[in-house]
Amino acid sequence: MPAVLLPDHHGGTIVMLNPHDYVDIENGSQAKSIFWDSGLYEQELERVFARCWLFLTHESAIPNAGDFFTTFMGQDAVLVVRQDDGSVKAFLNYCQHRGNKVCFADSGNAKAFTCNYHGWSYGGDGRLAAVPLEHEVYLGGFDRTAHALEPLAQVESYRGFVFGCMDPDAPPLAEYLGEMGWYLDSFMVGDGQGAELVGPPMKSILRCNWKIPTENFIGDGYHIPWTHVSSIMALGSEIATIFGDTTQLQKVGMQITTRHGHGFAAAHGAGPLLMPSIPEYKAYFETQRPKVAEMLGPVRAEKFYGAHWDGSIFPNCSFLYGTNTWKVWHPRGPNEIEVWTWSLVEKSMPAELKRQVVDGAIRTFGTAGLLESDDGENMESCTQSNVGWKARRGRMVSNMALSEGRRHPDMPGIVGDGALGELAQRGFYRFWAEVMAARDWDEVRAGTQDWDAPWQRSATGR
Ligand code: FES
Ligand SMILES: [Fe+2]
Structure with missing residues (x-):
């Protein structure tokens, strides 16, 4: 695999590593460095955690409209919210103004999520509903619709177990679980x-x-x-x-x-x-x-x-x-x-x-x-x-x-x-x-x- 350059956190680049060099499936061995290599870890954040379906919560933890649960996907903070129509949405738990978390609680019920830095307030559907002094300080006008919470590309539930995925091209959750789903049903469906x-x-x-x-x-x-x-x-x-x-x-x-x-x-x-x-x-x-x-x-x-x-x-x-x-x-x-x-x-x-x-x-x-x-x-x-x-x-x-x-x-x-x-x-x-x-x-x-x-x-x- 040719080396690929990725931007790092400091304006430089990192080299994408070839994971097949680290894992030998035929003979059953792994390099010890897979447990500590920071380059591989950066690659994992992109290619594993921002690409695969990750477990978020169980539907029974957020039964009512406005119920929320906060978690992580990789190191990205995520906010999961039950919507008025009964569906579940999830967003990055980051304010679109300066990146503060909009929700610090582990779980609860809320009509809105108000950032405690400057007070931008988001609805449970992610839209930016209110901005303090909007007309007084944003003199040229301000487009709140351009600053909604960033939604996850995909959120789905499998038998009540809610998963999220940041990659819009990932297969549907049931396909991602694939043959494992047949086994999980032994208790996730059980007696019905x-x-x-x-x-x-x-x-x-x-x-x-x-x-x-x-x-x-x-x-x-x-x-x-x-x-x-x-x-x-x-x-x-x-x-x-x-x-x-x-x-x-x-x-x-x-x-x-x-x-x-x-x-x-x-x-x-x-x-x-x-x-x-x-x-x-x-x-x-x-x-x-x-x-x-x-x-x-x-x-x-x-x-x-x-x-x-x-x-x-x-x-x-x-x-x-x-x-x-x-x-x-x-x-x-x-x-x-x-x-x-x-x-x-x-x-x-x-x-x-x-x-x-x-x-x-x-x-x-x-x-x-x-x-x-x-x-x-x-x-x-x-x-x-x-x-x-x-x-x-x-x-x-x-x-x-x-x-x-x-x-x-x-x-x-x-x-x-x-x-x-x-x-x-x-x-x-x-x-x-x-x-x-x-x-x-x-x-x-x-x-x-x-x-x-x-x-x-x-x-x-x-
Ligand atoms: S960082 Fe959220 S309102 Fe400023
Ligand atoms: Fe054990």
Whole structure:
């Protein structure tokens, strides 16, 4: 790929890097510098965060006209607002006068957003409604219509989960989720009522690169018996009973990767695997399963509904189902993220079960959760230890069971045997390299047309 020059923040230029130099999918390795290189990070802000669909909020957090929620896309502050007609719009949370934020609150309901610097006031639809002393100080007249809040190019909801995209040429959200949507429906549709998030999100800072938690959640079951053993014993989680024989995870699970880098690993029938024991939760899954089968058919009802999942939606949204946590890893530079954590519940759960599930999710993966702390230590170390002059020149490996993965007759995407593996991580880095190398969505489409070619072996099913 020829070097491309980009403007930097100081009037100079930076060279676009070729991400394929950093990721070797065929042999399963990544350069350690992908976790600290500031040039790559600049490229990510443009080509990953300003190009891909990013999770914003859940519709249930903004049910009424005027309800708003503030978040980030990459490092751009964003304001999401429920409109009078029930639709959802989102804008850059920046005043068009001098760039102050127009909304500092995390969420709420407002008729207008008034900048606290000079008082420009915007409607929930983004138009500039009022300017202090407009006629007195803007002597030549002032066109308020030219200074509306900048809207996101695209906002869409998938089963109530609201995503935004800054690139007007990106495919529709359902197409971007692609084959991953079929799996997500296992709980996002479920018995027909679907799922929602319980917020407001807990927030914390980790001194790590944003890709480390994404690749961890997308399929790293391998670390569970090592990183989390003490916490799991202390919590009395169900998986504590199989420690010493974690090959069981291998026997009862699978990993999935899809075209746009989304993926997950699932352990069938093992939903509350990491939770402190909640007998009602397991009973709930069994009550619901026939209803899910009716809605979605037997494969999703038996293999994925009530399974334990660890997954990621490219680039920076991750979740666990069974432990019911939903996370966004907001980048704050190459070496730091802000972690936002919601609890994930099914709408049909009885109120008391919802409370127990949220409590279990917070105790495990909330900001002060035991397993969250275990992971955070690894994620920070994997970033900071690669900054050293010598270490940064090395490579990491994700070459576990390289031959793993194939098309399956009953399931979309590429499916690998066993919940322990690195198929989904390789799929994540495959797409990361594609989207980082492409100049626009046309090139992303072309580059990912035959994305599954390496795994095209025919399948007999399992
Ligand atoms: S910066 Fe917002 S009114 Fe001046
Ligand atoms: Fe973990």
